[in-house]
Amino acid sequence: MPRQGLIDRRLAIFLLGLFILTVAVPVGNLAMAGKPVPTYLVALIGKYLCYALLAVALDLVWGYCGILSLGHGAFFALGGYAMGMYLMREIGARGVYANPLLPDFMVFIGWKHLPWYWWGFDHFWLAAIMVLLAPGILAFTFGWFAFRSRVTGVYLSIITQAMTYALMLAFFRNEMGFGGNNGLTDFKDILGFDLASDGTKVGLTMLSAVALAGGLLLSRWITTSRLGKVLVCVRDAESRTRFLGYRVEHYKLFIFTVSAMMAGVAGALYVPQVGIINPSEFSPANSIEIVIWVALGGRGTLVGAALGAIIVAAAKTYLTGALPEAWLYALGALFILVTIALPTGVLGAVETGIGRLRRRPAAKEAEA
Amino acid sequence: MTSLLRAVLTICALLYASVAVADDFSALVQALPKGSYHARSVVVKKLGLLGDARAVPVLKALNNDDLKVAGDGTVLIVNDTTGAATSAIGGAAMGKPDPNSLDRVKANNMVRRAIRTAIGMLTLRDPDPAKRMKAAEDALKAADPEQIDALDAAISAERDAGVKAVMAEARAAAVLKSDAPEAQKLAAIHTLGDRGDNAALAALVPVANSKEPALAQAAKTALSAIREAQQFWRLAQNIWFGLSLGSVLLLAAVGLAITFGVMGVINMAHGELVMLGAYTTFVVQQVIRADAPGLFGWSLAIAAPLAFLVSGAVGIAIERGIVRHLYGRPLETLLATWGVSLILQQAVRTIFGPDNRDVGNPGWMSGAFKIGQMQVTWNRLWILIFCLAVFAVLLAVLKKTPIGLQMRAVTQNRAMAANMGIRTGGVDALTFGLGAGIAGLAGVALSQVDNVSPNLGQNYIVDSFMVVVFGGAGNIWGTLAGAFTLGIANKFLEPFSGAVLAKILILVGIILFIQKRPRGLFAVKGRAVES
Structure with a gap:
């Protein structure tokens, strides 16, 4: 079978939009008088782009391999914590307690030494590696156990939920050394750039856009490869694929780990932009919300997942501000409507609609 | 130096007086305002051992700083808010004396501790079984040899079997601390061993470390039995x-x-x-x-x-x-x-x-x-x-x-x-x-x-x-x-x-x-x- 092109029309349109955004944001915020793109909007866009990357990561495992992970928020949060640890170390002696050796919260709970797992986090490169490694190792170990013993379907979903729930409880504990309830916050700067300045914010947003584009291209490259074909086979008929001689668990493990690392990168970009990471990021509800982004946008389309994340997150921002009561009703209704009425998601519905419009003139011509 | 001498003298005088008037309630109340804190706590203890329910309001008043003494030496309980006074001994109303003419009978921590024990002893005779039970538990924790007589009296008057058992255990704990003969102590160890909880444990541990071999042996056996029972209940x-x-x-x-x-x-x-x-x-x-x-x-x-x-x-x-x-x-x-x-x-x-x-x-x-x-x-x-x-x-x-x-x-x-x-x-x-x-x-x-x-x-x-x-x-x-x-x-x-x-x-x-x-x-x- 010939390989599908790396960039199809959907992806091309989306990447073009992303490119326009990365040009418009810095120009509108930094270069033009009167700031047509206000700074709060820049931070918001950056946040949405991180969500979009997270949604793409989930779509990779759910849309292409049928693994419905209800614990992807955990990988996102782990990446976020790895970045948060570096940002904490960057604060140095500028904390409330002005302790040059320990972050504020450790001084507060009376610790005298930096625990071993914080060593080296004052180096950005180590934090950057950990952003990939921490979620990667967790996903690899978890997946290695789960896929090898053929835990599938809803059972897998439920234990991934248990995983993120257990991590949430663990990170809430002060003794874990990750700031307990309050998490990590009060960041000052990243690689010497002031996090409060407009320039850094625009930079981070552009970086998020690049990461999203990279994530999309990588996912597209994987899913159009031979390996990607096997993944779809696993999704559609797992037993049959196994009988054909493929080591199904290896494929699943590979894609699960890659997806977790991608989620970790999204988390790492998210934290400096929102300025805080705390254990509530691990909550099962958060992870399920990611699923609805993907389902709304269109499962198994990559671009749709990214769009879904941006649409839902924007709706959330608007509704929690304008009608705080209505947000949960809207989200709940969205879950129900999308699963029953929009099985192919917004992207699927739009494309079917466009397809019908195209065919109609063609049909008329045929009649005439 | 002189104050110390005075204190010792007062204690001697009080001891003498208490023997002379045979622990009379009114004499003890009358003695309350006199002497040092130490003397006062001794008097309080005696009031507790007396087993006279009239002592309860007096002790409570002392604890709440409501016990006053008038110029002529009458001991009064003065209501803090209304200022109305009653006689501490007879309970008769005494009108509203001028606050400036009264001296407060002071209490420090030592006195208050004595008050708590004394009230506990007195509540051993309370009509409410729950209160008696509480008092017996307190006596068990205190394990004070001087309470043995009061406990004996309470046990013989007690009709509730549960409360009676706790009182007997409290008595046993007190006996272990006294210099009673060995046979009595062995019986006490047995009683406490049957109880088998932390309070019994606390009373038995010092005995197990004591120098008398028979007692120590018995206490050790009882202790291990208690620990086993506790493990079971845990x-x-x-x-x-x-x-x-x-x-x-x-x-x-x-x-x-x-x-x-x-x-x-x-x-x-x-x-x-x-x-x-x-x-x-x-x-x-x-x-x-x-x-x-x-x-x-x-x-x-x-x-x-x-x-x-x-x-x-x-x-x-x-x-x-x-x-x-x-x-x-x-x-x-x-x-x-x-x-x-x-x-x-x-x-x-x-x-x-x-x-x-x-x-x-x-x-x-x-x-x-x-x-x-x-x-x-x-x-x-x-x-x-x-x-x-x-x-x-x-x-x-x-x-x-x-x-x-x-x-x-x-x-x-x-x-x-x-x-x-x-x-x-x-x-x-x-x-x-x-x-x-x-x-x-x-x-x-x-x-x-x-x-x-x-x-x-x-x-x-x-x-x-x-x-x-x-x-x-x-x-x-x-x-x-x-x-x-x-x-x-x-x-x-x-x-x-x-x-x-x-x-x-x-x-x-x-x-x-x-x-x-x-x-x-x-x-x-x-x-x-x-x-």
């Missing part, structure tokens, strides 16, 4: 707590065992159905409080069927409206019912507000009793009984009734059941309604032990899925075993690791367990598994 207590937690888990999970286990439908709104049951209880209690307060004892019995109906009706609505369209697509069902759960949560928040609602315990649900050294609260016991009853009824419905037969037929082979003339759609709705109704019943029970808030369901959803998955879907016996295993395991881990870590360990344990047995403890075997 075990029993852990099992009881575990059973109690297990019963709550079982109630929350057994409805899920039907919808998930039997029907294969993931109902993420299950926790919210539990919450609806709890809020139904709240509404029933509000109505009863307003219109028929006499019925409050019955409020739970009234709420239970209503909660079953409310949650069951919502459940049937969910099944007919949403789940029906998604059979065979479990992951989509999971998402859609999650949406339902968000809507239900927010609806409750809109109607009842986001705060915790107060659901009262009827009289028969509150309080506790003791088995050996184990405290058992009535509400936990009733919930355990209730949960087992619900389980038994559910089992009977599934196994013995026609509708249960149809339910099992539809879940085992839908097409064949339809061919046999069973209306599968209706059976689906009823099965789902049954599972949802049981969730409502769980809500009634949980309203008695947990906060009734819109988040109630969220707290149980992960746990109840763990129970069902651990026990094995499709087998409600598995759910029973799963709930109690997890409950007991949790309570046994807690003392070593703390509550949060115990929960994390259990979750990790289940995740690992599922690797070994992907279909749970009691797996369904056969061809139906793969599909």
